[in-house]
Amino acid sequence: MADTAPVSQKTPVTVLTGYLGAGKTTLLNRILSENHGQKYAVIVNEFGEIGIDNDLIVGADEEVFEMNNGCVCCTVRGDLIRILSNLLKRKGRFDAIIVETTGLADPGPVAQTFFVDEDVKAKTYLDSVTALVDAKHFDQALAADRVVKEQIAFADHIILNKTDLVDGDTLNQIEARLKGLNPLASIQRAERSGVDIQSLLNQHRFDLEKMDSVANHHDHGPDCADDCGHDHAHDHYHHDHGHDHDHVHDEHCGHDHSHDHHNHDHINPIHDTEITSVSFSTDKPINGVAFTRWLDKLLAEKGQDILRAKGILNIKDEDRRLVFQAVHMILEGDLQKPWGENEPRLSRAVFIGRHLDEAALRTGFNACIEK
Amino acid sequence: MPFAFEKNYGDYIVAALFDSADEPVVAIADGRVAFPDAGAEFAAHPDAGILSAAIHPSGVGLITGGDDGRIVWTTKEAGPVEISAHKGAWLDVLAVSEASNLVAAGSGKTVYLHDLVKKDAPKVLEHPSSVSGLTFDSKGRKLYASSYGGAYVWFARLAQQKPSLLKWAGSHTNIAISPDDKFLITAMQDNALHGWRLADSKDMRMGGYPSKIKSLDFFAKGKLLATSGANGAVVWPFLKANGPMGENASEIAADESSLVTVVSGASEDTILSAGLDDGRVWLAELKSTAQEWIKREKGAAISALAMSGEANRILIGDEDGSVYIYEA
Numbered sequence: 001m002a003d004t005a006p007v008s009q010k011t012p013v014t015v016l017t018g019y020l021g022a023g024k025t026t027l028l029n030r031i032l033s034e035n036h037g038q039k040y041a042v043i044v045n046e047f048g049e050i051g052i053d054n055d056l057i058v059g060a061d062e063e064v065f066e067m068n069n070g071c072v073c074c075t076v077r078g079d080l081i082r083i084l085s086n087l088l089k090r091k092g093r094f095d096a097i098i099v100e101t102t103g104l105a106d107p108g109p110v111a112q113t114f115f116v117d118e119d120v121k122a123k124t125y126l127d128s129v130t131a132l133v134d135a136k137h138f139d140q141a142l143a144a145d146r147v148v149k150e151q152i153a154f155a156d157h158i159i160l161n162k163t164d165l166v167d168g169d170t171l172n173q174i175e176a177r178l179k180g181l182n183p184l185a186s187i188q189r190a191e192r193s194g195v196d197i198q199s200l201l202n203q204h205r206f207d208l209e210k211m212d213s214v215a216n217h218h219d220h221g222p223d224c225a226d227d228c229g230h231d232h233a234h235d236h237y238h239h240d241h242g243h244d245h246d247h248v249h250d251e252h253c254g255h256d257h258s259h260d261h262h263n264h265d266h267i268n269p270i271h272d273t274e275i276t277s278v279s280f281s282t283d284k285p286i287n288g289v290a291f292t293r294w295l296d297k298l299l300a301e302k303g304q305d306i307l308r309a310k311g312i313l314n315i316k317d318e319d320r321r322l323v324f325q326a327v328h329m330i331l332e333g334d335l336q337k338p339w340g341e342n343e344p345r346l347s348r349a350v351f352i353g354r355h356l357d358e359a360a361l362r363t364g365f366n367a368c369i370e371k
Numbered sequence: 372m373p374f375a376f377e378k379n380y381g382d383y384i385v386a387a388l389f390d391s392a393d394e395p396v397v398a399i400a401d402g403r404v405a406f407p408d409a410g411a412e413f414a415a416h417p418d419a420g421i422l423s424a425a426i427h428p429s430g431v432g433l434i435t436g437g438d439d440g441r442i443v444w445t446t447k448e449a450g451p452v453e454i455s456a457h458k459g460a461w462l463d464v465l466a467v468s469e470a471s472n473l474v475a476a477g478s479g480k481t482v483y484l485h486d487l488v489k490k491d492a493p494k495v496l497e498h499p500s501s502v503s504g505l506t507f508d509s510k511g512r513k514l515y516a517s518s519y520g521g522a523y524v525w526f527a528r529l530a531q532q533k534p535s536l537l538k539w540a541g542s543h544t545n546i547a548i549s550p551d552d553k554f555l556i557t558a559m560q561d562n563a564l565h566g567w568r569l570a571d572s573k574d575m576r577m578g579g580y581p582s583k584i585k586s587l588d589f590f591a592k593g594k595l596l597a598t599s600g601a602n603g604a605v606v607w608p609f610l611k612a613n614g615p616m617g618e619n620a621s622e623i624a625a626d627e628s629s630l631v632t633v634v635s636g637a638s639e640d641t642i643l644s645a646g647l648d649d650g651r652v653w654l655a656e657l658k659s660t661a662q663e664w665i666k667r668e669k670g671a672a673i674s675a676l677a678m679s680g681e682a683n684r685i686l687i688g689d690e691d692g693s694v695y696i697y698e699a
Contacts, residue, residue: 058438059459061479063500065519068541068561078519078542078560079479079501086438086463089383089400089690090420117560118582 010125011088013097014201015110017151018132019141020103023161027132027193028100032057036197041087041094043080045102056094058083062102064109067116074116074329075109081117088123096201097124104147107131107154108307108328114206115330128205131155131185132193136165138174149275152178153307153352154327155185156205164191183277184310184350208323208334275307278358279350280365285316286347291368295324295331298364303329305356311349314339316370374666375684376407376696384688385421387675391430394447395686397675397694398424398435404445407686407694415443415451423465428472428487436462436476442485455493457483464505471511473527477502482516484527496525496534504546504557517546517557522567537567539574545585550593554614558584562600564607568614575616577607582630586676590636590643595657597634597643602626604634604645606657624653624662632673637682644685646673652687654697665697 018024028042041056065078080099087097101110107129114126131151134141141148152158158178163171175187188195291313299306309326315335324333339345351361376395383400390396397405402416404424415421419439427434432446440460445451460478467474474485479501484494500519507514507527514525516534519542523534542560549556554575556566562583566575584600589609596607596615603625607615629647636643641657650670655662666687675688687695 058461059479061501063519065542065560066540068559068563076542076560081560082463082501082503083461086420086422086461089385089422092382 010123011091011095011097012127012202012204013084013099013114013124014127014203015099015101015107015129016132017101017105017107017110017129017155018103018159018161019134019145019148019151021137022103022132022134022141023159023190023193024100024103024132027159027195028098030193031098031197031200034197038096038197038201039094041097043083043097043099045100045105058087060099062105064106074112076113076116077109080110080113081120084120084124096127098201104145106147106150108150111154111327112330115327115332125204126206127201128157128203129155130157130159130200132159132161133174133178134162135160135171135174136162149181150307152181152185153275153277155182157200157203158182158185158187159193159195160187160189161193162191163189181275181277182308182352183279184308184352206325208325208332209336275352275354276356276358277350277352278356278361279348280362281346281348282365282369283314283344283346285345285370286313286322286368287370288313288315288318288322291315291322292333294364294368295326298361299326299329299331302353306351306353308352309350311347313347313349314345374695375698376694378407378694380405380692380694382692383690384675384692384694386424386433386435387686387688387694388424388426388433388677389679389684389686390426390432391680393679393681393684395677395679395684395696396426396433396445396447397686397688398433399692402437402439404433404435404443404451405694406447407696409447411447413445413450415445416441422461422463423476425465425467425474428467428469428474430469434465434467434474436465436478438462440478442474442476442483454485454487455483464502466505466507466514468507468511468527470509471507471527473507473511473514475505475507475514477505477516482514482525484514484525494530498523498534503542503544506546506548506555508548508552509550510552515546515548515555517543519543522546522555522557537572539565539567541565544583545587547587547589547596549596549609549614550589554609556587556596558587558598558600564598566615568616573616575614577615577620579620580605586631586633586635588634588636590638591641591657592639595636595641595643597636597645599631599634599645601631602629604631604643604655606643623655623657633676635676635678635685637678638680640682642678642682644676644678646676646687646689648672650689652676652685652697654685654699666695 043058043060061079063079064075067074313322315322319338320335323336380399386398395407398421402419404415405412416437419437421435423436438461440457442454443451462476462478464477472487476483480498482496502516504517514527516523521536521538525534543557545558547556562580564577580600582600584598586599588597598605603622605620607620608618629649631645632648633646644654646652652666654665671689671691674690677686683699685697
């Protein structure tokens with residue numbers, strides 16, 4: 001009902017993450033002081049840091065709430081739901097919303113808020129999760145806190161900041177490692193958070209309709225567990241097959257939930273396992289039913305460890321591309337625009353997560369390829 | 372449909388209420404308070420917004436909480452008067468007690484409790500998590516605050532205290548108490564109600580809603596609880612000692628094409644009205660099952676609704692700023 005409102009009528013929200021000292025406050029101050037003709041409401045975690053006087057700066061508490069739907073990784077930002085619903089009563093005062101998270105915050109609950117809460121979903125859309133990375137202190141930050149990897153893994157846009165403080169070789173190396181951790185994100189270099197504001201906001205990075213491509217990189221860095229499973233044999237079968245993919249929207253919450261476990265520290269008890277990414281591709285058509293079934297099962301069982309997943313699939317006997325994305329167990333998928341006449345119908349899927357079993361994922365993906 | 376009053380105020384209607392003299396008053400998101408009968412309008416929160424509102428404990432005029440951190444009392448005679456200011460606070464929850472002349476306003480984890488008779492500095496009540504709703508018991512002795520993990524219970528007059536917690540896992544987003552003080556009900560993020568029988572803290576779960584429950588109203592002498600969040604208004608019986616335990620709810624006037632966003636019942640009668648997300652409003656007499664559309668034209672979602680004490684007028688506000696008064 002409500003969430004069928006076209007994206008154009010919804011308010012875009014950009015989530016800004018990044019470790020301590022990465023340059024978030026500098027970037028926010030730039031966004032608020034630059035005359036770009038747009039009005040922003042900014043939700044910050046510490047009031048005092050922003051040097052600009054603006055009545056649309058709102059303080060937040062970063063309260064992470066578990067849902068009672070039995071899904072332990074379906075955590076949301078409870079304070080954010082309240083702030084957004086109040087802000088949206090004053091729609092005329094701003095064009096877009098920016099949410100800053102603390103340097104130590106896991107970006108998962110913020111992102112999930114935009115998919116789990118029905119009101120937030122009806123009136124806003126998650127435009128982008130942008131992570132700022134400090135080029136000078138990249139290794140120290142990675143060593144200091146696993147949350148840095150999670151921030152990188154969750155992002156769809158990375159600003160590699162403070163590039164003036166390191167040499168070109170180091171920058172290339174860091175960029176390669178960022179791509180290894182997260183092949184889905186675009187990377188932009190900056191000095192003193194100096195990026196073109198227009199390139200940052202209104203990017204529709206979570207919009208299935210605007211997802212034309214899923215990055216398919218061959219640029220392996222040391223953090224990369226990627227292996228692109230290309231298969232160039234052509235193989236065509238035709239039989240009638242009804243695909244029921246009009247609107248896949250599942251919240252995979254099959255867990256049993258007891259009402260006395262709400263005191264635990266963190267959504268995932270396994271903290272120190274490396275985050276990796278794996279991607280698969282094939283130019284043979286995919287069996288849509290088999291793929292949906294596999295993905296459902298995968299997210300239900302491993303969703304806690306899968307931070308992000310994205311894919312564009314060539315479904316057998318279907319002219320439109322099936323596009324999906326997942327944040328932990330929350331999956332959204334839809335049939336989108338048709339493949340172009342001369343466009344190679346390449347199916348691609350990328351998974352970013354903790355201790356991914358690459359061999360098992362590959363077997364699962366390959367089993368969905370039409371024989 | 373002819374309304375006794377119809378006007379667009381140009382911004383989201385946050386609250387629409389009747390005061391004790393059945394004078395309608397509305398709170399507008401852009402900081403104004405308007406009295407439709409008197410044709411009066413005041414900038415209660417200039418250059419700011421109203422987040423919460425309740426009738427003043429005296430029964431005259433409206434108390435509002437703003438995103439400017441101010442608590443303001445507006446009457447049609449005197450206009451706005453500031454009760455207190457808390458810099459940087461978004462006062463998005465508010466409750467008053469007629470019996471004890473108290474006003475509680477919350478921002479995030481903090482609740483400011485004002486005594487309008489003593490006019491001393493407000494008590495500051497801190498919670499572990501954001502407060503989503505406040506309600507006093509009928510005597511104004513206790514203050515209940517819904518939050519993450521349950522509802523906190525404060526003694527309104529005690530200077531130093533730790534609150535007790537009525538515990539239930541999950542995020543509680545709204546709160547109401549039965550007029551006989553026997554049952555406390557919260558709405559939950561997970562499209563359900565939770566209830567406690569206050570005598571023994573026994574839990575009740577009331578589920579089956581397709582969407583979030585944003586409006587709770589005890590009516591018909593406190594014997595019925597009307598709730599939004601479904602295709603019809605969901606009404607729970609509080610006729611027996613166990614309240615709704617073991618009882619079924621009735622869904623009134625369910626319409627597949629829309630969801631009820633706000634409900635308001637007659638305090639003394641089994642008369643109920645409901646505003647829908649498609650802008651329509653109905654009025655029903657539950658005993659005779661008679662139902663009529665008092666606003667049949669679709670439009671912006673209804674955001675505020677109130678029935679006068681005499682149950683002869685209904686005040687309607689929507690998300691686009693339109694206000695209507697229906698007279699029976």
